Amino acid sequence: MKVILSGGWTLGPVTPLLAIYEVVKEKYPTAEFVWVGTKNGPEKTLIERQGIKFVSFSAGKWRRYFSFVNIFDLFKILLGFFESLLFLRREKPNLCVSAGGFVSVPLHWAAKFKKIPTWIHQQDVRIGLANKLMAKSAKIITVALEENVKKFPVGKTFFLGNPVRQEILKGDKETARKMFGLSGAKPVLFATGGGTGSENVNMLVADAAEELKYVCEIIHLSGRERDHEKLEEIASKNSHYKTYNFFTEEMKHAYIIADLVISRGGFGTLTELSVLKKPAIIIPIPGHQEENVALLAKSGAVVLVDERVETGAGLAKLVKDILEDKEKMESMKNKLAGLIIIAKKENILDIFEKARA
Structure with a gap:
């Protein structure tokens, strides 16, 4: 049995598929997996560390506004479609699975043409354009949020919850202390701007760092594509602040040691x-991520920060206030855990069997 997983450019479409991969690989140890990703995204390193074969295709992003770039990207999509046809002819997979990302669109269209079943998973509150484009040709659609079932075709759409990698739960605090050079004398703040990093988040964290010198130790995952000069300068002058540009195995240890x-x-x-x-303090990308965070923030499960108006000093004060309020931190943890449904292993396998049948 061979399964094609696809998605990239950011790690958003990647992490739930890695969770699905873990579950299926455990059930079918001899199953083969191939990942189709982007040429320049951060996913390649992460995927290859899992021992999954990685290939990249041309990927064009269709913008929902007028842009001359759409013309060039249309040709990329067409090229990706023909690359996908040749790839599928060679690999002969039993199933293609995606959680979005524009590299998946021509692949799933080509799979439909070749009569290969496809499964797409929708995470965010707002339906992504890539998933909208793949929905008609998909055999199975799953959603992380029950309210999104009605936004897709009846009969092939199922509420699953969101898959989570078991690997991310295997962090070790003692390993983390050694790995990140932490003293253990103060709480730990882990700051990350996502798979590709965020210049805005980086600058807010950098500006807050010196004001947090006596409050906490900071692990800052800044992103491979971002400017690190200022961050490294701050790190050289402040032993409580550590900056890194990309994590693979380190991620689970950064998570487990973090107090916030x-x-x-x-x-x-x-x-x-x-x-x-x-x-968590969540600084969403303006747009679809704000919709993800709105309900959670309203319920007190997370603290929402708007990058367009926040300052480093304001962020530092917010961090200090939260770390000093143990009751609030406990409440936030429990509320967040109660609002997001995690996909169960048996349900992932049930959907997998339906999709490949």
Whole structure:
């Protein structure tokens, strides 16, 4: 049996598929997996560390506004479709699975043409354009939020919850202390701007760092594609602040040691924070991530920060206030864990069998 997983450019479409991979691989140890990703995204390193064969295709992103770039990207999509046809002819998979991402669109269209079943998973509150484009040709559609079932075709759409990698739960605090050079004398703040990083989040954390010198130790995952010069300068002058540009195995250890997390508002990240029961300050990308975070913030499960108006000083004060309020931190953990439904292993396998049948 061979399964094609696809998605990339950011790690949003990647993490739930890795969770599905873990479950299926455990049930079918001899199953083969191939990952189709982007040429320049951060996913390649993460996927290959899992021992999964990685290939990249041309990927064009269709923008929902007028842009001349759409013309060039249309040709990329067409090229990706023909690359996909040749790839599927060679690999002869039993199933293609995606959680979004534009690299998946021509692949799933080609799979439909070749009569290969496909399964797409929708995480976010707002339906992504890639999933909208793949929905008609999909054999099975699953959603992380029950309210989104009605937004897809009846009869082939199922509420699953969001899959979470078991690997992310295997962090060790003592390993983390050694790995990140932590003293253990102060609480730990883990700040991340998502798989590709965020310049806005980086600058907010950097500006807050010196004001948090006597409050906490900071692990800052800044993103491979971002400017690190200022961050490294701050780190050289402040022993409580550590900056890194990319994590693979380190991620689970950063999570487990963190008393408080600052992150973007992708649904995969929110799900991981939920299952790990971590209080979090969420700085969503304006747009679809704000919709992900709105309900959680209203319920007191997370603290929402708007990057367009927040300052480093304001963020530092917020971090200090939360870390000093143990009751609030406990409440945030429990509320977040109660609001996001984690996909059960048996349900993932049931959907997998339906999809490949």
